[in-house]
Amino acid sequence: xxxxxxxxxxRIRSVTATKKITKAMEMIAASRVVKAQRxxxxxxxxxxxxxxxxxxxxxxSNTKHPLTTQAETVTRSAVLLLTSDRGLAGAFNSNAxxxxxxxxxxxEREGKEVDTYIVGRRGLSHYNFRERKVAQSWAGFTDEPSYxxxxxxxxxxxxxxxxxxxxxxxxxxxxxxxxxVSMMTQTALxxxxxxxxxxxxxxxxxxxxEILPLFDFEPSAEDVLDALLxxxxxxxxxxxxxxxxxxxxxxxxxxxKSATDNAGELIETLSRLANAARQAEITQEISEIVGGSxxxxxxxxxx
Amino acid sequence: xxxxxxxxxxAADRQVWSGEATLVVAxxxxxxxxxxPGHQPLLGVLESGPVTIRTSEGGTVVAAVHGGFLSxxxxxxxxxxxxxxLSDEIDVQRAERALExxxxxxxxxxxxxxxxxxxxxxxx
Numbered sequence: 001x002x003x004x005x006x007x008x009x010x011r012i013r014s015v016t017a018t019k020k021i022t023k024a025m026e027m028i029a030a031s032r033v034v035k036a037q038r039x040x041x042x043x044x045x046x047x048x049x050x051x052x053x054x055x056x057x058x059x060x061s062n063t064k065h066p067l068t069t070q071a072e073t074v075t076r077s078a079v080l081l082l083t084s085d086r087g088l089a090g091a092f093n094s095n096a097x098x099x100x101x102x103x104x105x106x107x108e109r110e111g112k113e114v115d116t117y118i119v120g121r122r123g124l125s126h127y128n129f130r131e132r133k134v135a136q137s138w139a140g141f142t143d144e145p146s147y148x149x150x151x152x153x154x155x156x157x158x159x160x161x162x163x164x165x166x167x168x169x170x171x172x173x174x175x176x177x178x179x180x181v182s183m184m185t186q187t188a189l190x191x192x193x194x195x196x197x198x199x200x201x202x203x204x205x206x207x208x209x210e211i212l213p214l215f216d217f218e219p220s221a222e223d224v225l226d227a228l229l230x231x232x233x234x235x236x237x238x239x240x241x242x243x244x245x246x247x248x249x250x251x252x253x254x255x256x257k258s259a260t261d262n263a264g265e266l267i268e269t270l271s272r273l274a275n276a277a278r279q280a281e282i283t284q285e286i287s288e289i290v291g292g293s294x295x296x297x298x299x300x301x302x303x
Numbered sequence: 304x305x306x307x308x309x310x311x312x313x314a315a316d317r318q319v320w321s322g323e324a325t326l327v328v329a330x331x332x333x334x335x336x337x338x339x340p341g342h343q344p345l346l347g348v349l350e351s352g353p354v355t356i357r358t359s360e361g362g363t364v365v366a367a368v369h370g371g372f373l374s375x376x377x378x379x380x381x382x383x384x385x386x387x388x389l390s391d392e393i394d395v396q397r398a399e400r401a402l403e404x405x406x407x408x409x410x411x412x413x414x415x416x417x418x419x420x421x422x423x424x425x426x427x
Contacts, residue, residue: 049313
């Protein structure tokens with residue numbers, strides 16, 4: 001076998017192996033997207049009921065609460081960035097990071113200090129490589145986040161907002177995550193988490209055209225708000241984590257699908273080249289034999 | 304037909320129970336509260352404790368609920384809990400083990416959680 005042909009054969013074998021791997025990854029990601037979507041759906045009733053309750057307290061009482069009152073001058077804000085632990089997901093992480101950087105830049109232009117909180121190893125390594133300060137980071141649960149993970153992320157953020165700005169607290173919290181729109185579309189977006197604007201929250205539920213009844217609060221409106229708002233933040237973060245996980249799996253699926261397709265194309269091209277090389281080799285061999293026998297015939301004729 | 308109220312018991316990550324009921328008893332921070340159809344709109348903070356739901360079919364559903372809220376309006380009651388388990392989902396042996404472990408480690412909140420679970424099972 002000619003050297004050329006051997007090289008082609010070897011490359012075809014290696015690309016075939018890669019194709020098998022990416023195909024398997026594509027299928028794993030596809031099944032995980034469905035699972036993650038189901039988790040998003042399962043968490044929706046809690047989120048809807050909680051939003052309703054927050055709206056009820058917020059609009060039904062004139063309670064002032066640190067989580068809902070807007071600071072007059074915002075000196076420091078926190079940005080929570082949700083990325084994934086693992087790559088191989090196309091532009092998923094870079095889109096989220098880009099969105100966070102744009103948001104950070106905008107906040108800094110407005111004269112605010114920005115504390116960055118990061119979920120996911122990818123985002124963290126991006127910031128560490130550029131030697132940017134990260135207030136706190138979490139990793140290890142981005143593929144399948146649980147409610148306990150969301151609580152863990154929310155705790156320091158709630159603590160930071162309750163603290164005075166002079167003592168290192170923050171006045172507002174933004175969250176950057178990848179929204180799962182559909183299997184084909186996921187968009188990275190930045191959203192203000194706190195302080196809550198109750199009008200906005202109310203607007204979401206008002207869409208259903210319901211008139212909120214006058215609630216009786218047990219034990220009191222302040223206490224209910226005290227207990228309710230951290231839960232609301234946790235549930236928002238939980239929802240963002242779940243959406244981000246679903247988006248990541250969808251992005252992986254897409255990236256792996258195009259990798260598989262590319263490998264298929266590459267195999268086709270390489271097989272054509274290998275065929276041509278084999279044919280050229282055969283042609284050469286035949287012409288050598290014909291040439292050789294002709295020379296032999298000439299020699300015997302001339303004797 | 305007796306008046307009914309619609310109950311939704313939801314945990315952070317799933318819907319635990321939903322259906323019609325005639326009476327729901329839950330523990331709020333200011334004491335046990337019973338909600339029957341036609342109750343005034345109410346929003347309360349729940350303590351860790353068992354929630355008893357008397358269904359319209361005459362059965363009883365008991366759930367262990369750890370922290371959360373209760374909101375009632377228009378004969379619709381929502382029980383929101385970070386963690387909620389129906390009594391027949393609770394693994395008694397595991398809860399007993401957790402209770403012993405919590406006692407030996409003097410972990411008050413874990414002890415309380417395990418205790419609530421066991422009480423929800425025995426109340427059933």
